[in-house]
Amino acid sequence: QYTYMRRFGLLLAWLLVGLPVFPQIYRVGGITLSSLDALSGPSWEVGAGVFASTATLHVEKGEDAFRGEAGFAARGLYALLSWAALGVEGQFSRAKDASVFIDDYRVLRVGGVGKFTITPDTNPRAYLLLGAGVVRREVQSLRFLAGSSTDGYATVGWGLEAHSVGGWFGGVELYGMYDSAPRLNSFLRVPRRWTAGAHLRFGL
Secondary structure, X not given: OHHHHHHHHHHHHHHHHHHHHOOOOOOEOOEXXXXXXXXXXXXXXXXXXXXXXXXXXXEOOOOEEEEEEEEEEEEXXXXXXXXEEEEXXXXXXXXXXXXXXXXXXXXXEEEXXXXXXXXXXXXXXXXXXXXXXXXXXXXEEOOOEEEEEEEEEEEEEEEEEEEOHHHOEEEEEEEEEEEOOOEOXXXXXXXXXXXXXXXXXXXX
């Protein structure tokens, strides 16, 4: 788990350094990217990638039972304007034998999301994210203690994505997530309502 997180961090650092050095404005005959979007009208955006966050689980006495959630994410958006899109997104992670306390831990998030582009005329583009939805957690601990919870969450984030020919894009997002602090069973609980995370995205 820690090796995966370390590799993710190195890739994230590379993107944060590399994306801003791309050309800031892409123009063909005086036409900007946002102008082309306005001419093309509403469109779909589909993307997928990997994420990592600071989410943890604690045992009753406060000791870490699990630290550093990582998994896969997908999102579908419908752009009504060149700077605003609405859609759905999901995240899934699973950790087996994550610690002496955790045999199997699964987290599924599904919700709605809004994407609001701050710099529609630039490449890469900067944007804000607002989202909310439902999170389902299931855990098997110490071979005999099972637990689950279904709760709500809300996210706010900032992203940067670079577009290439054919409509393909790649980017990175940093976000904060507000979560209820459920007790999964009599032994394990989620200690913090706020967590931070990063998301590497690619799509069309």
